[in-house]
Amino acid sequence: MGSAKVPPGERLQKVLARLGLGSRRQIEGWIEEGRIMVDGRPAQLGERVMPEARIALDGRVVPTERVATKPRTLIYHKPEGEVCTPSDAQGRPSVFVNLPKLRHARWIVIAPLDFGTSGILLLTTDGELAHRLTHPSREVEREYAVRILGEASDEMLARLKEGVMLEDGPARFDTIVDAGGTGANRWYHVTFKEARNRDVRRLWEAVRAAVSRVIRVRYGNVQLPRHVRPKRSEDLAQDQAAELYRSVGLEPPSSLEMSAAPQIRGRGPARSRAPARGRGGRNPRKKIRQRT
Numbered sequence: 001m002g003s004a005k006v007p008p009g010e011r012l013q014k015v016l017a018r019l020g021l022g023s024r025r026q027i028e029g030w031i032e033e034g035r036i037m038v039d040g041r042p043a044q045l046g047e048r049v050m051p052e053a054r055i056a057l058d059g060r061v062v063p064t065e066r067v068a069t070k071p072r073t074l075i076y077h078k079p080e081g082e083v084c085t086p087s088d089a090q091g092r093p094s095v096f097v098n099l100p101k102l103r104h105a106r107w108i109v110i111a112p113l114d115f116g117t118s119g120i121l122l123l124t125t126d127g128e129l130a131h132r133l134t135h136p137s138r139e140v141e142r143e144y145a146v147r148i149l150g151e152a153s154d155e156m157l158a159r160l161k162e163g164v165m166l167e168d169g170p171a172r173f174d175t176i177v178d179a180g181g182t183g184a185n186r187w188y189h190v191t192f193k194e195a196r197n198r199d200v201r202r203l204w205e206a207v208r209a210a211v212s213r214v215i216r217v218r219y220g221n222v223q224l225p226r227h228v229r230p231k232r233s234e235d236l237a238q239d240q241a242a243e244l245y246r247s248v249g250l251e252p253p254s255s256l257e258m259s260a261a262p263q264i265r266g267r268g269p270a271r272s273r274a275p276a277r278g279r280g281g282r283n284p285r286k287k288i289r290q291r292t
Contacts, residue, residue, distance in 0.1 A: 007048050008048065008050065009048035009049050009050045009053075010048060010049060011046065011047070011048055011049075012027070012031070012036070012038065012043055012047045012048065012049050012055070013027040013028050013031070014128070015049060015055075016036075016055070016057075016062070016127070017126070017127035017128040017131070018071070018126060018127065018128060019062065019104075019105060019125075019127070020071075020105045020106050020107075020108055020124070020125035020126060020127050021057065021062070021106070021127060022108075022127050023127050023128065023130060023131030024127070024128055024131060025131060026127075026131075027127075028045060030057070031043045031044070031045055031047075032045065035057060035058050036055065036056070036057055037055070037056040037059075038053055038054070038055055038056075039053055039054050040054070043055075063104055070253070071124065071125050071126040071129070071253050072102075072105075072124065072125050072235060073122065073123070073124040073125075073126070073129070073235070073236040073241050073244065074099065074100070074107070074122070074123045074124070074233050074234070074235055074236065075120060075121075075122060075222065075224070075225065075228060075233060075234055075235075075236055076095060076098070076099065076120075076121045076122075076123060076232075076233040077118075077119070077120065077121075077224060077228045077229060077230050077231065077232055077233070078095055078113050078117075078118055078119060078120075078121040078230070079118050079230035079231055080115070080116055080117065080118045081093065081115065081116075082094060082095050082115070083095070083115055084109045084112035084113060084121065085112075092115065095109075095121060098231045098232070098233065099123065099233060100233065102125065105125040106125065107123040107124070107125065108123060108124055108125065108126075108127060108130040109121065109122075109123055109130075110122040110123060110124060110129075110130050110133050110134060110219070111133070111134050111142070111219065113216060116201075116214070117200075117201075117214045117215070117216065118213075118214075118215050118216075118230065119144070119145075119214075119215040119216030119217055119224055120216050120217065120218065120219055120222065120223070120224035121216075122219055122222060122236075126253075128250065129244070129245060129248070129250060132248035132249065132250060133219075133220065133244075133248055138248050138249075139193040140193065140219070140220045140247070140248070141174070141191050141192070141193055141218075141220065142191065142192060142193070142216060142218065142219055142220075143189060143190070143191045143216070143217050143218035143219075144189070144190050144191075144200050144214055144215060144216050144217065145179065145187055145188075145189055145213075145214075145215040145217050146187070146188050146189075146190060146200060146204060146211060146213070146214050146215075147181075147185050147186070147187050147211070147212050147213040147214075148185070148186055148188065148204060148209045148210060148211055148212065149184055149185060149186075149209075149210040149212060150184065150185075150186060150209075150210070151186045152186070152188065152207075152209060156207040156208075156209065157176050159207050160172065160173050160176060160190075160203055160204070160207060161173055161174075161175075161176060164203055164206040164207065165206075166199070166202055166203070166206065171192070171194050171199050171202070171203055172192065172203070173190040173191065173192045173203065174191045174192050174193065175189075175190065175191045176188055176189070176190050177189040177190075185212065189217070200214050201214055220244060220247055221240065221243050221244060221247055222236065222240060222244060
């Protein structure tokens, strides 16, 4: 007997995820809730659709031309004092105000930063890419520059690498690098693969360190570029975007809408400047020596 013939079309959740409407898991939940219709009837889990299918979400038709929308991935330099949601009940400023406008797509934030943390924020229009980059099973590494008051003792560093019990379970840093400093402040670079909110600050505070600043300088293979100033953004270069897709087991789209010489967008001065130095010492992005 021959193998079963694959039905024509593409899985509905994959089509909608590629459009940036959400991750496949989110879309499967919407299907179960009856929020998605295909050709006037409730969609089914695992359903395959043809390009001419009429798809509606919450009663609103998804334009068929959106299926051909080219995926984009964006680097945004988030400053302290911005939220990573389109709106905020407290009226605080949002990162979305400074992002490029889209037609027939939406920006999905990959691993949001909290209000008081600055640094690299990745956004994409590809829901499946966003889902994989944030799923715990992928263990995507994040790197942060942390400024604390005083120098951490060897005992504190050992505890941070061995593991500290937080309210929602144990957490630890994979590496800790002493990045130097003068005066009362000291910079450390830390890496870890946890996805829980505010783990960086909470870990340091668990060993009684006074944290004054946290900057995310890398997410996966993507570093925060020195020339991208706060509140500004640029499209991820094509080769780096392809590497990002492959790092989470996805084949890079053949129609990546990214430029080899990205255009910087957003507010603030356009000229490139050296990254700001912390008031307590050296450049927070410069690694000095590893502490074990």
